[in-house]
Amino acid sequence: MVLQDIFFHVAGIAFLTSAKTKSIFRGYSSPKPFGMSDIEKCIRYDINVVENWLFHLRKYTNEADFLVGKDVLELGPGSDLGVGLYLLAQGCSQYNACDVNDLMASTPDDFYEQFLAKIKSTNSQAKIDFLRTQLQEVKVGNLSKFNYVLRDDFNIVAAFGKATIDLVFSQAAFEHFDDINTTFSQLSTVCRSGAVLISQVDLQTHSRWIRRQDPNNIYRYPSWFYNMFWFRGSPNRIRPYQYQEILERHGWTDVSIVAVETTKDYNQAYSGMNNAFADNKNQMEYLSIMLCARKV
Ligand SMILES: C[S@@+](CC[C@H](N)C(=O)[O-])C[C@H]1O[C@@H](n2cnc3c(N)ncnc32)[C@H](O)[C@@H]1O
Structure with a gap:
């Protein structure tokens, strides 16, 4: 081991230790790398996420409007x-969504009003009043075009039923799931034949300072040791080839794994792993x- 590896290992x-301690005292609290108080930044973030998904969706399906008329699950x-x-x-x-953490409860109404104003300024066809009404309905628990489901067991079959979804999206979330095998197995039940999955997965360590210095830090440790620091939501260390195997095992085909971000130095990426x-x-x-794939 070179000196730098010893330093990063320690x-x-x-x-x-710090991530585990935080999870004990604060639970899962900060999904974005910045707070909801910076509304403009949050809106920009959400729009970028969707535009990036749609870019990959267009490339993957060779269709400009695959999204239109589809039942989506995030x-x-x-x-x-x-x-x-x-x-x-x-x-x-x-739009359907499932989560295990109720992170939406404190989202200010102003966020949605500013988001609607942003949509209105860029899309003259958008039905702003209709979207506002749908938001109001989901907030009071009524049926709406938004179907947001919170489930501690993350049972998406129980949440959405069989063959109800055409398009699955996810951003920086798969790496947090407790049991990727079960989630993909359930996803296969929930999705219609021909459904498409577009999901960005963040493979790096999530602790802020060390993420910039040593993005592969969490892979330095044997499982028995890493698992001592496990908490719900800690990165599960599933690698791309494993996603491919699991997807294919559960009836997904044409799996495409596109690198969105890579290390500059190939050798350093393996040093001390x-x-x-x-x-x-x-x-x-x-x-x-x-990750892009199609349900058989
Ligand atoms: C880093 S956040 C990303 C949120 C959002 N997609 C974004 O880009 O801002 C991770 C998401 O995964 C969810 N999550 C964390 N642990 C989970 C688990 N064990 N099972 C299911 N979802 C989990 C969190 O509640 C959160 O919504």
Whole structure:
């Protein structure tokens, strides 16, 4: 081990300890890397997320308007329904979402009003009053074009039923799921034949300082040690080839894994990694990926 690896190995343990301690005292609290108080930034973030998904969706399906008229499911939407609002404005038929953490409760109404104003300024076709009414209905628990489901067991079959979804989106959430196998198995039940999955997965360590210095820090440790710091939502260390295997096992085809962010230095990406991540099938140079697949 080179000196730098020893340093990052030791420093990483401090960050794992800190993340575990925070989760005990604060629970899962900050889905975005900034707070909801910066409304403009949050709106920009949500729009970028959707535009990025739609870019990959167009490339994957070779269709300009695949979204239009589709029943959409977002897994792990985080702090607000901005993504759903924007997807509905772009023509999807129904926005469904499932999460285990109630992160939306404190989203200010002003966020949605400013988001609607933004949509109005860029899309003259958008039905702003209709979208506002749909938001008001979901907030009081009525049937709406927004169907936001909170379930501690994350049982998406119980939440949405069989063969109800055409398009699955997710952003920086799969890496937090407790049991990827079960989620993909349930996703196969929930999705109609021909459904498309577009999901960005953040493969890096999530602790802020060390993420910039040593993005692959969490892969330095053996499972038995890493698991001592487990808490609900801690990164599950699933690598791209594993996503591919799991998807294919559960009836998904044409799996495409596109690198969204990579390390600059290939050799450094493997330096000091635990044996389980030392083989190049792990693609340790991939820091963030877009998973695309089609349900058979
Ligand atoms: C980093 S946030 C991303 C949120 C949102 N997609 C965004 O980009 O801002 C991760 C999301 O995964 C959800 N999540 C965390 N742990 C989870 C778990 N064990 N099962 C299901 N969802 C989980 C969180 O509640 C949150 O919505």
